[in-house]
Amino acid sequence: MPSQIKVDEIKNVAGQYKIKTNVFEGQTTAGSITVQGEGTATTNLQQGLTKWFATHRGDFSNAVEDSFNVGSHTDYGTGGVIYSFTNNMGNTDYCPHVTGINGDHLISSGGNVSAASCRFGHYNQSNGLTDPGFSSHSAVGDLA
Amino acid sequence: MSTIVGTNIEVTNIKYDSDTTAMIVSSTGGGAGTVPQGLAKSWCNFQGTSTISIHNSFNVTDLTDVGTGQYKVNYTSAMASDKYGYAFCANAQTDVGMDDNATTYCHLFVRQGWDTTTIDITEPCCIIHGDLA
Numbered sequence: 273m274p275s276q277i278k279v280d281e282i283k284n285v286a287g288q289y290k291i292k293t294n295v296f297e298g299q300t301t302a303g304s305i306t307v308q309g310e311g312t313a314t315t316n317l318q319q320g321l322t323k324w325f326a327t328h329r330g331d332f333s334n335a336v337e338d339s340f341n342v343g344s345h346t347d348y349g350t351g352g353v354i355y356s357f358t359n360n361m362g363n364t365d366y367c368p369h370v371t372g373i374n375g376d377h378l379i380s381s382g383g384n385v386s387a388a389s390c391r392f393g394h395y396n397q398s399n400g401l402t403d404p405g406f407s408s409h410s411a412v413g414d415l416a
Numbered sequence: 417m418s419t420i421v422g423t424n425i426e427v428t429n430i431k432y433d434s435d436t437t438a439m440i441v442s443s444t445g446g447g448a449g450t451v452p453q454g455l456a457k458s459w460c461n462f463q464g465t466s467t468i469s470i471h472n473s474f475n476v477t478d479l480t481d482v483g484t485g486q487y488k489v490n491y492t493s494a495m496a497s498d499k500y501g502y503a504f505c506a507n508a509q510t511d512v513g514m515d516d517n518a519t520t521y522c523h524l525f526v527r528q529g530w531d532t533t534t535i536d537i538t539e540p541c542c543i544i545h546g547d548l549a
Contacts, residue, residue, distance in 0.1 A: 309452050309548030313493040319474040320455025365472035367459040367541035369503040379529035382541070383507045395509045399530040412459045412543055413472060 303415075318415075323366070324357055325410035330394065330403040331374065351394040351401030354384075359415055361387045366413020368392070372404030380407065387416065457500070458544040460489050464526070465536045475544075485526035485534035486515060489542055493549065494519045500546025507539045519549065 284290055296317070298304045305317040324341035328334075334347045343358040368382035372394045379399075384391040392409055396402040458475040462468060468481050480488035498519055504512035506526065515525035524542060527534050 307451055307455065309457070309493075311496050311547065311549045313548040315452065315455055315457055315493070315548055316474065317451070317455065319459075320457065322456065363472065365461045367461050367472075367505065367543050369505045369541070369543055371503075379509050379511060380505070381508055381510065382505045385507070393509070395529055397530060399509055412456045412474070413461070 320412070322410050322412055323359075323361065323415055324355070325408070326355055328353055328407050328409065329405070330372070330407055331405045348391055348393075349401070351403055352391060353407075353409075354389055354391045355409060356389040361411070362414035362416045363387060366411050368409065368411040370394075370407060370409045372407035374402065374405045380404075452548075456543050456545055457493075457495065457548055458489070458491050459542065461539060461541045462487070462489075463538065464540045465538050471539070480521070482523065483534075485536055487524045487526075487540060488521045489524065490521045491519075491544075495544070496547040496549045500544055502545075503543045505541045506537045508535075508537045510535065510537055512537075512540060 282289070282291060296305060303318050306314050307317045309315045322340070326339040326342045326345065327337045328345065329337060330353060336342065336345050341358050342355050344356045346354040348354050364385050364387055366385070368385065368390050370380040370382060370392045372380045379395040381393050381395070382390055383393060390411065394402055394404045394407065456474070460473040460476045461471045462473070462479055463471060464487060468479050468487060470476060470479060475492050477490050477492040480490060482488055496519065498517050502514055502517070502522055504524060506512050509529040511527045511529050513525050515523040517523060522542060522544065524540055525534070526537055526540060
């Protein structure tokens with residue numbers, strides 16, 4: 273059994289509740305830490321975190337402008353992009369989200385979801401694939 | 417400034433302290449945000465055709481099939497108000513929007529992307545951000 277320090281509060285010498293560390297891990301279940309919500313209800317740290325995101329220029333540069341946990345992306349033709357993750361998801365039942373913008377009404381969808389990657393498509397009002405000027409993609413769910 | 421140095425800190429619960437109103441985390445760029453405000457409070461990936469069912473979820477107790485292209489995702493722990501943020505996605509060329517919402521559920525409304533026909537889709541997803549009750 274690892275050594276334990278049992279205290280109710282931890283403060284620095286300045287009296288602040290401020291600590292530094294690199295990793296938080298659940299004590300009972302490594303992947304589950306309860307967090308007090310805004311009111312009286314509690315929520316779960318791991319389940320509430322966005323597991324990956326990317327912002328993408330689809331119209332001319334095909335560049336990812338900012339990302340987290342995305343190892344690479346692939347231009348999947350007009351209106352399509354595939355993101356491959358650095359750390360895979362735990363299953364295919366996660367929740368992707370996408371928003372895109374260009375001069376036309378734009379419909380965006382996630383498809384071909386796998387634990388290692390996710391493909392998105394962007395459609396105009398005529399149901400034709402179209403490249404968005406700028407799009408944002410993310411997902412919540414379980415990491416592997 | 418004093419520092420507690422360690423690679424891992426094992427905890428069961430993290431709560432904000434009594435001196436401040438929220439638990440703060442530092443960000444990569446040096447800014448700070450509050451942990452509860454940054455967390456998704458609910459998400460759900462579900463089967464939207466035939467008999468609807470949850471594939472995977474967080475803070476979702478069950479689903480209600482309201483009609484063609486309409487689903488209610490019911491929360492286990494309620495939100496504090498109905499003015500929360502929501503995001504949807506579908507594996508089809510569809511418009512997915514909010515028909516109405518409450519502190520205890522969100523009501524998804526799905527139409528074909530190129531006209532106003534309401535349709536069931538195989539795998540709708542929703543993500544909820546905001547304040548828990």
